[in-house]
Amino acid sequence: MERIPVIEIFGPTIQGEGMVIGQKTMFVRTAGCDYRCRWCDSSFTWDGSAKDEVKQMTAEDIWQQLKQLGGDRFNHVTISGGNPALLKGLRALISLLKEHNMRIGLETQGSVWQDWFYDIDDLTISPKPPSSNMETNFTMLDTIMERLTAHRGHVSLKVVVFNDEDFSYATYVHQRYPSVPFYVQVGNDHIHEADDVILRLNLLQKLEWLVDKVVQSKEMNNVRVLPQLHTLLWGNRRGV
Ligand SMILES: C[S@@+](CC[C@H](N)C(=O)[O-])C[C@H]1O[C@@H](n2cnc3c(N)ncnc32)[C@H](O)[C@@H]1O
Ligand SMILES: Nc1nc2[nH]cc(C(=O)O)c2c(=O)[nH]1
Ligand code: SF4
Ligand SMILES: [Mg+2]
Numbered sequence: 001m002e003r004i005p006v007i008e009i010f011g012p013t014i015q016g017e018g019m020v021i022g023q024k025t026m027f028v029r030t031a032g033c034d035y036r037c038r039w040c041d042s043s044f045t046w047d048g049s050a051k052d053e054v055k056q057m058t059a060e061d062i063w064q065q066l067k068q069l070g071g072d073r074f075n076h077v078t079i080s081g082g083n084p085a086l087l088k089g090l091r092a093l094i095s096l097l098k099e100h101n102m103r104i105g106l107e108t109q110g111s112v113w114q115d116w117f118y119d120i121d122d123l124t125i126s127p128k129p130p131s132s133n134m135e136t137n138f139t140m141l142d143t144i145m146e147r148l149t150a151h152r153g154h155v156s157l158k159v160v161v162f163n164d165e166d167f168s169y170a171t172y173v174h175q176r177y178p179s180v181p182f183y184v185q186v187g188n189d190h191i192h193e194a195d196d197v198i199l200r201l202n203l204l205q206k207l208e209w210l211v212d213k214v215v216q217s218k219e220m221n222n223v224r225v226l227p228q229l230h231t232l233l234w235g236n237r238r239g240v
Pocket of ligand 1: 033039040081083084108126188228
């Protein structure tokens, strides 16, 4: 059976971001990413700093670990990373989770397509704005959005915003795919801050700034503004 590189499994917690914010869920975080975002809050998935924690797991191993942690207290599993879309082998995990009547969320940046995207219940595509230093491949993103919107699945776009230039990028992406539910998310530029009080204050100020940007924009009448709820609650800790 094909193995999946997993760096952490945690929960039950709540989905802190995006289209199903507040949903009770377990998390499976895969290792490896094709991007290197300047402000990545999960850089341990790709920078080698946690390489000893990566386990090559089968779908059944992952399910056993989820059950051990969550017992009967969950029916939703979110797959994130890193970029889980790099892993063809996730198909087996998705099938197994479906057999166990789980709903499945997945977070990816829209740089790679997988046919198993069709089987995700809550799929978040999160293209990266200029502050990340990454470049969006809009040909690939067009393909992905075309395939997904032709399909009944539950998909959304989520752009993290740190500055005015990012907000312009978010506006552009929203206008390019106007029929897709669109979220702007507060960027956390204090990913090493250990004092939760300082962090919260900073993030709430950024949230107020972002709400104002949306309020003032005639192109952003149909978007939702969200913080990272888990960061407001639990700061920069891992595994929450
Ligand atoms: C760690 S990524 C993993 C999934 C995938 N690689 C992606 O970027 O969509 C999960 C989400 O966290 C967001 N994120 C990463 N670093 C962030 C930060 N410093 N502030 C706010 N959101 C961040 C990403 O934009 C993405 O939407
Ligand atoms: N609670 C919680 N919600 C999240 N939503 C997206 C996350 C991620 O890192 O992908 C995340 C995470 O790490 N924790
Ligand atoms: S794409 Fe996601 S995991 Fe990869 S570097 Fe960017 S934020 Fe981090
Ligand atoms: Mg996160």
